[in-house]
Amino acid sequence: MLAKVCKNNMSGKIRILSFLSIAIFIVAISTFLLASRSSVPKVHAATDQTIRDMNNDGIIDLADARIIAPPATVNCPVCVDINGDKKIDQKDVDLIQARIDHNLPYNSRFDVNNDKVINSADVDIVKKYLGQTVTGPAFGLDNPSELAYGFLANDMMIKFKPGTTQQQKDDIYSKYNLNRKIDFAQINSAELHANQSNVENLQKQIEGEPQVAKAGKSGILEPLTDDPNWSDQWAIPKMNLLPAWYLGITGKSSIKVAIVDSGADYTHPDLGNLSTTKRCDATTNCGGILWGAQDLSDPIGHGTHMAGIIGATANNKIAIAGVNWNVEIIPVKACVPDAARLAICPGPYLLLALQWLASQGGIDVVNLSIGADNYTSQDRADIEYYLRDLEYHGTTIVAAAGNDGGNGCFWPASYPGVTCVSATNSNDDFAWCSGGRTDSAISAPGENIMSTVPTYSIVDTGKDGVESFNCGTSMATAYISGMVALCKTIQSTNPPDSRQCGHFNNYDYTTNRRLDAWSYLWYRNCKIFDNTSTSGGPPDGHVDLNDIQSIAFLANTGLYDSRFDVWPAGGDGVIDSRDLYVEFVHYDEQCQ
Amino acid sequence: MQILASCSWLPKISSLRRYSFFDFFEKLVILSLTFIITFFSPLILAPAYAQTAGTTFFLSGANTTSEAFGIIGGNTMAVDVNVKNVTDPAGLAAFAFKISYNPNLLSIPYSNSTHIPDPGSVTVGPFLGSLGKSVNCSSGYIGNDLADSTKKDLTFICTTLGSSPTAPRGSGVLAIINFKTGNTVAFPQLNFVKAQLANNTAKATLIPNTIGSTNLALVPCADFNNDHKVTVADILYVVSKFGTKDAAADLDKNGIVTVQDILIAVGEFGMTC
Numbered sequence: 001m002l003a004k005v006c007k008n009n010m011s012g013k014i015r016i017l018s019f020l021s022i023a024i025f026i027v028a029i030s031t032f033l034l035a036s037r038s039s040v041p042k043v044h045a046a047t048d049q050t051i052r053d054m055n056n057d058g059i060i061d062l063a064d065a066r067i068i069a070p071p072a073t074v075n076c077p078v079c080v081d082i083n084g085d086k087k088i089d090q091k092d093v094d095l096i097q098a099r100i101d102h103n104l105p106y107n108s109r110f111d112v113n114n115d116k117v118i119n120s121a122d123v124d125i126v127k128k129y130l131g132q133t134v135t136g137p138a139f140g141l142d143n144p145s146e147l148a149y150g151f152l153a154n155d156m157m158i159k160f161k162p163g164t165t166q167q168q169k170d171d172i173y174s175k176y177n178l179n180r181k182i183d184f185a186q187i188n189s190a191e192l193h194a195n196q197s198n199v200e201n202l203q204k205q206i207e208g209e210p211q212v213a214k215a216g217k218s219g220i221l222e223p224l225t226d227d228p229n230w231s232d233q234w235a236i237p238k239m240n241l242l243p244a245w246y247l248g249i250t251g252k253s254s255i256k257v258a259i260v261d262s263g264a265d266y267t268h269p270d271l272g273n274l275s276t277t278k279r280c281d282a283t284t285n286c287g288g289i290l291w292g293a294q295d296l297s298d299p300i301g302h303g304t305h306m307a308g309i310i311g312a313t314a315n316n317k318i319a320i321a322g323v324n325w326n327v328e329i330i331p332v333k334a335c336v337p338d339a340a341r342l343a344i345c346p347g348p349y350l351l352l353a354l355q356w357l358a359s360q361g362g363i364d365v366v367n368l369s370i371g372a373d374n375y376t377s378q379d380r381a382d383i384e385y386y387l388r389d390l391e392y393h394g395t396t397i398v399a400a401a402g403n404d405g406g407n408g409c410f411w412p413a414s415y416p417g418v419t420c421v422s423a424t425n426s427n428d429d430f431a432w433c434s435g436g437r438t439d440s441a442i443s444a445p446g447e448n449i450m451s452t453v454p455t456y457s458i459v460d461t462g463k464d465g466v467e468s469f470n471c472g473t474s475m476a477t478a479y480i481s482g483m484v485a486l487c488k489t490i491q492s493t494n495p496p497d498s499r500q501c502g503h504f505n506n507y508d509y510t511t512n513r514r515l516d517a518w519s520y521l522w523y524r525n526c527k528i529f530d531n532t533s534t535s536g537g538p539p540d541g542h543v544d545l546n547d548i549q550s551i552a553f554l555a556n557t558g559l560y561d562s563r564f565d566v567w568p569a570g571g572d573g574v575i576d577s578r579d580l581y582v583e584f585v586h587y588d589e590q591c592q
Numbered sequence: 593m594q595i596l597a598s599c600s601w602l603p604k605i606s607s608l609r610r611y612s613f614f615d616f617f618e619k620l621v622i623l624s625l626t627f628i629i630t631f632f633s634p635l636i637l638a639p640a641y642a643q644t645a646g647t648t649f650f651l652s653g654a655n656t657t658s659e660a661f662g663i664i665g666g667n668t669m670a671v672d673v674n675v676k677n678v679t680d681p682a683g684l685a686a687f688a689f690k691i692s693y694n695p696n697l698l699s700i701p702y703s704n705s706t707h708i709p710d711p712g713s714v715t716v717g718p719f720l721g722s723l724g725k726s727v728n729c730s731s732g733y734i735g736n737d738l739a740d741s742t743k744k745d746l747t748f749i750c751t752t753l754g755s756s757p758t759a760p761r762g763s764g765v766l767a768i769i770n771f772k773t774g775n776t777v778a779f780p781q782l783n784f785v786k787a788q789l790a791n792n793t794a795k796a797t798l799i800p801n802t803i804g805s806t807n808l809a810l811v812p813c814a815d816f817n818n819d820h821k822v823t824v825a826d827i828l829y830v831v832s833k834f835g836t837k838d839a840a841a842d843l844d845k846n847g848i849v850t851v852q853d854i855l856i857a858v859g860e861f862g863m864t865c
Binding site for chain 2: 494496497498532534535536544545546547548549550551552553554555556557577580581584585587588
């Protein structure tokens with residue numbers, strides 16, 4: 001009996017001990033799992049947080065994201081995606097490096113470690129992320145790349161559907177606790193103050209209201225230059241020129257662009273790039289007259305408009321920014337006012353102008369924003385002789401397709417060796433006036449183009465030194481001339497024919513052959529393709545077999561070195577045979 | 593003797609036939625003369641390159657002989673691009689060359705818009721991929737010779753992907769260029785403008801090398817009996833015209849049949865026309 005009791009007690013103890021053991025085991029496992037959870041998903045814990053205005057500067061941007069998830073210690077690809085293109089590549093590195101190299105003003109977007117200084121430490125952090133991509137949602141945003149340029153905290157825009165009454169709008173404001181800031185009555189929109197800094201969820205709720213067409217954050221643009229008419233220069237960002245500017249490709253005063261036109265306003269404060277040593281008034285026989293006696297005044301304003309597009313001084317708080325911030329513009333006056341047609345450019349003046357330019361030598365680009373359909377005058381052959389002469393000596397000649405809205409190119413744009421330019425609008429459709437729709441070599445913006453004009457000219461309606469011209473392949477031509485001039489600052493000294501600055505390929509342009517400056521300049525930038533020396537050291541200014549085989553060695557291995565990611569423009573985080581084939585083309589180039 | 597005896601195949605009206613009646617001594621003299629001229633000729637047809645023990649980059653004809661002969665009149669003239677004595681421990685991973693040529697004498701068909709040679713005009717040889725490495729080549733590029741506006745350049749590059757398998761060492765054919773001959777008899781030199789070799793390392797260090805140039809003979813076909821092949825009988829025909837102004841045997845078109853014409857015929861021996 002005793003033995004039985006003892007046995008029962010023993011088995012009970014064993015049972016209790018077993019339970020205790022199991023409980024302890026479960027607690028231990030749970031503790032282990034909980035403990036390990038805090039370290040593994042640390043990444044997600046940071047970027048899963050809904051972003052808010054962490055630094056209380058009224059803006060939600062990368063600076064706030066980097067406070068929540070410092071990219072040096074926490075994996076946060078969006079925090080280092082400087083240009084917001086959802087991929088971390090050499091372009092992001094280059095953008096920071098350019099700010100360092102050119103000592104540009106502080107901008108938190110480039111300050112990866114939030115230490116208020118932009119230096120190599122920021123570059124080093126980005127390099128660790130090369131090849132990664134940005135995916136959403138993160139920081140409570142479906143598209144975390146919005147943080148690159150950021151948006152206003154506590155602020156949103158609502159666009160209402162037509163017919164929405166003010167009472168209906170007020171009801172919505174009340175329902176979502178919004179305070180009206182600005183009414184944009186003409187476009188049926190309003191800017192509102194919200195009580196939450198990140199309005200991502202709020203905008204989704206509001207978009208569900210039947211009267212709301214669209215709700216969204218108030219995004220932010222960066223003023224690129226402090227030129228007062230910059231906001232009217234839609235053509236510059238449209239042509240994707242900004243990344244090239246960011247990289248410091250802003251022109252050189254050693255590049256000479258001649259503008260054969262109606263003269264240029266030497267008194268215009270934004271045209272400091274007009275040549276102080278070369279100019280020609282072909283209407284009074286150029287070189288036959290002393291420099292000071294030459295009359296380059298531009299009562300028509302057309303030549304001054306072209307000069308501004310090509311090379312108006314940037315960041316001087318005056319007028320506009322030219323494609324080239326530095327360049328030598330040589331005005332050649334060959335067009336004069338005409339009572340019946342505003343302006344005319346007589347053939348003899350053009351002949352004299354080209355003859356003078358050919359005699360000068362060293363002209364990089366000649367801009368001919370002039371033309372005529374079926375020009376058959378006696379002097380045509382002589383003019384073509386000088387066009388050939390200039391081209392033979394390395395001058396790129398750019399001419400307007402014509403403003404007849406047709407498919408062909410006017411003369412001299414139609415002459416072999418001359419680059420014919422058609423015009424596009426802000427939608428990349430051909431501008432309503434543009435000729436050359438099938439025959440042009442390249443297109444550029446030519447509709448509603450803002451540029452400099454003389455205040456004394458007949459075209460300056462506001463007498464403020466700037467004017468927007470409605471439509472013309474003239475302006476498109478000036479943009480291309482400016483781009484070619486930029487290109488000549490970075491190309492090799494011995495480019496192959498297909499990479500000459502005046503030779504355009506299908507990867508240089510987009511819809512309707514509208515130039516993409518970033519791509520155009522990338523593939524002609526010799527230094528992109530020179531990454532090592534023949535002994536494997538730093539770049540030696542020459543593209544050799546070692547530069548090429550270095551890419552082949554990495555291709556398709558999964559290994560990555562951003563220096564060799566040369567395709568597409570800006571790189572794609574992968575090194576493969578496409579990079580190799582692009583590099584092949586640059587073999588034996590000598591960089592400037 | 594046996595070779596000369598084959599002259600009995602010739603038609604009875606053939607002027608070559610008379611050589612079959614030469615006595616043994618005469619035939620021996622002709623043969624000896626041919627060989628002496630061939631081996632001690634001032635006309636250097638073999639590739640010329642620096643005589644070093646290092647790696648050499650050179651050109652030669654793709655025929656069994658090392659001379660580069662081309663038959664004028666739009667015929668294909670294959671020229672090999674060779675490498676000799678690659679001793680770099682890492683092996684050869686890539687090569688690139690630029691060759692200058694006179695398009696009036698030799699041409700490479702290409703697209704005017706892309707400057708890319710037509711398919712088959714320039715092809716990679718067997719050496720680079722001989723150990724199984726994956727070879728990627730450029731399409732080739734025809735550009736203007738910056739040093740001489742009358743000439744054009746062919747640029748061709750081949751690389752190998754990745755570090756493995758190992759890269760080849762030794763000697764072999766890197767590429768084959770199929771020129772088209774023009775209609776002009778000429779003896780131009782084919783020169784490298786640039787020739788580079790890279791080893792199979794991450795740095796792709798260049799392998800030092802010497803380069804050679806090749807003298808070409810662009811001449812008519814020495815087929816006088818119309819059997820579409822250059823045989824001993826054809827050579828003997830030229831020998832028989834030595835010193836005369838025989839237009840057919842005057843292969844270099846200098847107005848008289850000289851030793852050079854005999855050499856040309858000898859150089860073409862075995863070629864089909």
